[in-house]
Amino acid sequence: MTEYLLILVSTILVNNFVLVQFLGLCPFMGVSGKLETAMGMSLATTFVLTLSSVCSYLAYTYLLEPLDLTFLRTITFILVIAVVVQFTEMVVRKTSPLLYRVLGIFLPLITTNCAVLGVALLNLNKNNNFVESVLYGFGAAVGFSLVLVLFAAMRERIAVADVPVAFRGAAIGMVTAGLMALAFLGFTGLVAV
Amino acid sequence: MTQLWDFSGGIHPPENKHQSTSRPLRRASLPEWLALPLQQHIGEPAEVVVEVGQRVLKGQKIADVTTGMGVPVHASTSGTIEAIEHRPVPHPSGMDDWCVVLKADGQDEWCELDPVSNYKQLERDQVLARIRDAGISGMGGAGFPTDIKLRTPRDRKVETLILNGAECEPYITADDMTMREQASEVVAGMEVMAWILRPARCVIAIEDNKPEAIAAMRAAVENTQIEVVAIPTKYPSGGEKQLIEILTGMEVPSGGIPADIGVMCQNIGTAVAVSRAVFKGQPLISRVMTITGDAVQEPCNFEALIGTPVSNLLQEAGLDTGKLDRLVQGGPMMGFTLTTDAVPVTKTSNCVIAATASELPPPPPEQPCIRCGQCAEVCPMELLPQQLFWYSKSTEFEKAEHLNLFDCIECGACSYVCPSSIPLVQYYRFAKGEIRQQQAEQLKADRARERFEARQARLEREKQEKEERRKERARAAAEAQEKKKAEAQKAAKEGDASDERSAKAALVEQALARKKAKAEQAPASSDQGESGQVEKPDIEALEKQLAQAEGKLATMEGMLEEGREQQADNVEKLERAVAKNHDRVKRAKETLEKAREQLSNEPTAG
């Protein structure tokens, strides 16, 4: 039980995929303009990450390993991720056309989100079993969502603040992200994972 | 000891009330002319019921509201109506509005009054009608018609009636002096209101910086059920919602009114007006107003007639124009600057501050917000002024509205404490105005869309109806044709033409039959003509056709002449028929010519 808790704490805070491992920065900077879009994006990414992490694990353990095809893992994982993202796109389009239009190109770009592929691949190094894989993917997703939402909230406030002209837009966003990363550095060593 | 609660926030600005309370209430002298604005209340502007040049008596109704919410306007003194025109009125925009200009004749003659000795014998509605006819609207600043306010629906019974004697804003002492010198009228008015509402509790709340007023009111309420409660001095404890929280511990729900929780607040001046309306039959034609500020030599309170130009009062108070820098209507926290002193005293004017430059200096320039949060600490409505400021400034009005922008009472406490001198309330007022404007435009756009769609539907419907009618007519015409054919055939068979038409139809039928016969003959004859014999054109038949066509043309031309003389509707149709017949005649002639040519060129059949 504590094992699972530790996995979650590790993926959400200590080894946060965005601010500590610096994966998935594209949607992090691109979708964090408004809080509503950020929340929509984080939900979509959570769904994709968890599902693809599980499917990748299953594909690896029950298909690639027995057939001794582990060298195919990268392309297989990409295939799995692409399918899951397509599926998510369809669901989002049906349930919320506005969110679909607002997310725009970033929804299919989850396929190329290095965090998603990264989670799938890094999961293998940890020799996790099924439940642990699920938690690993889910924890990564929650960490991503947490940071995305926090950053979006901050960017909304910064957008209306008196920022000097040279810093407006992406520049102050990067500075803020860097400061957030510094803050998350404080979690180092909390969990020995 | 009555239990009191406290509201969060609030400030303690310097009171500056002693200047105007050291002198007793003064009756302002009768002015030469008065300007009575037609809208001194919330609702529709009143419509004038007198004419220019008409003489009116004091207390006579000169304008009334017939459609919509509002209260009538009365002449404050006797005189002649000089004009009904745009005049400056006290409004933050500095704009003019419709006013009735009354030239006083100096006699101050009352019209016939109708006092009531025992109002309790009347019906509740009758007393409310009296209050409306007396033109009474809230005199604390908003101007809501008092009779409508007192007419609460049955499901919202008022349990606590509060008379607001707090007067928390600095400089203003009008209610203070009213309570000191007209205490019995205040209590009489409150009793009328209590009789109308039947509350369980009646309270008069007075801030503890007015000990004389408290003493006077305590004396006046002896032998009544009314409580007089002294509340701690804090700005803005005179705000309706804050006062209710202090006295009852209850909060008025966001976007709601005090009646929602069974409470009602009325102004001290309104109570006096109600008392005068019921017991003396006098309409609301005067009010107590504070004239203060360092630029006047004798700051005091005046009992002034509604419509008196403020310049008169300033003069009476000894205005020193050299020292005067700014005229503020209202108090330093919630008031606005007047652009001219020609504005009249209205039912909601409570104070004019004639300030010197050092007394109310121009505000320092706005500096960046340092996010100190002082504003949130003093907000009496527990809002987030800093966030409201950011959203109002960047025009993100949706978010501002979401943070309860419309619950802001614009008291000015946040602007007062801001270390960067940001005019916060101005931003909120701007945001509120924009949001209201957007809502009005949205409403208008929705209406326009509805009208547009209705119009499209109407045009569709008309097109369809036209189609229907056209089909109907075509069908009817076809039927008529069928009938005619049948009759003609019958007539042709029997050789009996009953009327001209069927005779004509019979002729047509015969002609058609002949043509058909000829057509059948023609292939037969062409069969015979295999030897190269060209068909002989039947000159006789062609000549006959030409004769027929010419005959028809003559008839049609005759009908056209008739039609033109009578200016009948079918003139166009007749013209077309004539043209057709012309063509027919022409063609017949041509065919005949060609046939004759052919015949003459043809070698005789051998």
Added chain:
Amino acid sequence: MWTSIIIAILVLLGLAIVFGGLLGFAAERFKVEGNPLVDQIDALLPQTQCGQCGFPGCRPYAEAIANGEAINKCPPGGETTIKALADLLDVEPEPLDAEHGVEQAKRVAVIREDECIGCTKCIQACPVDAILGAAKHMHTVIESECTGCDLCVEPCPVDCIDMVTVEPDIRTWTWTPPKSGLIATDRQGASA
């Protein structure tokens, strides 16, 4: 060696077919009909039905915007509408396209009744039926319903319709935002 390559290819093929089937099924299951976005866009447009955007009415323009048309073509809507559309669709707000007209103060049509001949041409032109009248009878504009689209001015054969600016009234007055020149570069930018 060849067997492993063939097995690898077969595995990938198999996976692709399975996933393809799944996606195809999902595409059917989650099919989207219509376009509710158009309603949301239409709700933001001012409904003057004037046609200045180049489309025959506000709804066609809303449909075009949903298909990617520029959002800066509506003069009666002005800056506020462009900003609202930009917020809804999460695109950059652009300044009003001058090709389609400039933003003007609100205007209403007024018919000079002395000159009206009762031809009903303006009544037929008004997209919101804001003109009251009948053939050979006086025509007049219902001011509260007029959207100021000025489609009625052209058809009038005697040119008796004026577009009058609505003057601000004490009742329609609103506060202006306080001016603040806080950031030096902003001030310079404003004066530049």
